[in-house]
Structures are given as structure tokens and as C-alpha cells.
Amino acid sequence: MDRPEDLILKDPEPRIHPTAELKGCKLGRYAAIGERVILREVSVGDFSYFERHSEAIYTAIGKFCSIAANSRINALEHPIERLTQHKVSYRPNEYFRWLGVDAAFRGRRQAKSVAIGHDVWIGHGAVIMPGVTIGNGAVVGANAVVTDNVPPYTIVAGVPAKPLRRRFAADVAARVETLAWWDWPLEKLARAVPDMQAMPIEAFLDRWENDAA
Numbered sequence: 001m002d003r004p005e006d007l008i009l010k011d012p013e014p015r016i017h018p019t020a021e022l023k024g025c026k027l028g029r030y031a032a033i034g035e036r037v038i039l040r041e042v043s044v045g046d047f048s049y050f051e052r053h054s055e056a057i058y059t060a061i062g063k064f065c066s067i068a069a070n071s072r073i074n075a076l077e078h079p080i081e082r083l084t085q086h087k088v089s090y091r092p093n094e095y096f097r098w099l100g101v102d103a104a105f106r107g108r109r110q111a112k113s114v115a116i117g118h119d120v121w122i123g124h125g126a127v128i129m130p131g132v133t134i135g136n137g138a139v140v141g142a143n144a145v146v147t148d149n150v151p152p153y154t155i156v157a158g159v160p161a162k163p164l165r166r167r168f169a170a171d172v173a174a175r176v177e178t179l180a181w182w183d184w185p186l187e188k189l190a191r192a193v194p195d196m197q198a199m200p201i202e203a204f205l206d207r208w209e210n211d212a213a
Contacts, residue, residue: 009186014044016054042112045118046182058110060157062136063182073128074114079105117152118182136177146167152177153179168201171203175205 012029016022020037021047028046033213035052042056043064050056056073067073090098090106106188112130116122120134123142134140134150141164150156153173155164168176180193188211195204 009190034069036099039069053068055129056114059111059114059116061116062120064119066121068122068124068126070125072124073116073122074112074130074132077109077112077130123157137173139167172205174199175209176201177207178206181208189209 011032014027014029014031014033015032015186016027017035017037019035020033022033022042023037024037024041025039026043027033028044028048030047032049033044034050034054034150037050038055039050040057044061045065047063048061048067050067051069051071053069054067054071054073057076057187059073061067061073071205072192075095076090079090082089088095090102093101094139099104109130114128114130115133116138117134117138119137119139120204121138122128122134122140123144125143126140127145128134128140129145129147132146132149134146135152137153138150138159139155140146140150141155142165143159144157144161145159145168145213146161148160149181151163153167153176166173176213181189187191191210192204195207199207
């Protein structure tokens with residue numbers, strides 16, 4: 001017999017476009033990977049999605065993130081201190097037999113992983129540089145180049161990206177963090193969506209902070 005929540009929820013399996021390329025990735029429930037997206041060693045949280053032609057490598061992405069088209073997360077690094085910065089020095093296997101991938105350089109790249117919190121919106125064409133952390137609820141403007149960490153609930157834009165303003169006042173942002181709605185059971189989340197649509201943020205918090213179900 002179907003439970004009530006079973007009647008509300010759709011199939012939670014991730015959706016992956018047939019042209020996308022994924023290697024060593026972990027996808028959460030309802031995650032969606034768009035056309036010609038390329039991901040390498042990336043974890044994608046529940047409900048997060050990548051739009052077309054985006055790329056990411058060595059990145060942990062939280063839940064409910066919206067990643068726009070043509071974005072690049074953990075942009076490629078080249079060893080500019082070497083004789084040549086060309087990949088012939090760190091991926092010679094693409095050109096020569098018996099010469100393998102430079103494990104030390106690969107480890108250097110993996111050590112500069114990117115961490116993206118929950119409910120983050122990354123705008124069209126944005127570039128997130130290696131080693132950056134983006135806090136919960138942040139917004140990265142279109143075509144921004146993010147070279148420094150982004151605090152939670154902060155809107156950044158530009159090249160290099162700079163803070164423009166906060167999404168919410170500090171006390172409201174703290175309440176959202178405590179609410180941690182992204183971890184709610186799916187049935188509760190479904191019940192809350194109409195209030196998300198209709199209520200100002202503080203009224204929503206007043207209503208749902210006291211909902212223990």
C-alpha cells in the first residue's frame with residue numbers, strides 16, 4: 001500500500017543527459033546533469049543541478065544548488081613554474097608511450113578542491129578557482145571569477161568577484177542556517193513549498209521554526 005509521501009514524490013533517481021560525461025562522481029536524489037556537462041570526481045547533493053556546457057572537477061556540492069550554463073568549477077591549473085606549462089609535462093601519456101600521468105601534479109590539484117554549500121546559485125559563465133569555499137545560500141553573478149571564499153548568504157560579482165550585498169540580514173540568515181530546511185524529510189519539504197512561494201522570509205521562519213513534524 002502506498003504511503004502518503006509516495007503519492008507526492010516523483011522518482012528520485014538522478015537525471016543525466018546522454019551527452020554528459022561523468023567520472024568518479026556521486027549524485028544525490030533528484031540531481032540533474034544537463035547537456036554536455038563534464039564532471040570529474042564531483043559529489044552533487046540532493047536536488048542540485050548543472051545546466052548545459054558546465055564543467056567541474058574535485059568539488060563537493062551541497063543540496064539545492066543551481067549551477068547555470070557554461071560555468072566552470074575548480075578551473076584548470078597549469079604548472080607555470082615549469083619549463084613548459086603545457087600538459088605534455090603532466091599528462092605525457094596523451095602523446096608518448098610508457099610515460100604516465102604526473103601523480104604529484106594530480107595530487108596538487110586534488111588538494112585544492114572546491115566546496116560549495118547548500119542553496120548556492122552560480123550564474124551563467126561563472127568561474128570558481130581552485131581551493132575556494134562558497135557558503136550556504138550564496139549567489140555568484142554571471143561571468144564572475146571567484147578567487148576568494150564567499151561567505152554564506154552573500155551575493156558576489158565581477159572579475160575578480162567582490163561582495164555586493166547580503167541576501168538577508170545577519171539575524172535572518174542565522175535563523176535560516178538553524179532551520180536547515182535542506183535536510184528536511186521530503187514530505188515536509190513538499191508541504192512547505194506553498195509557503196516558500198507566498199510568505200516573506202521572516203513570516204516563513206516564524207511559521208516553520210515551530211513545525212516539529
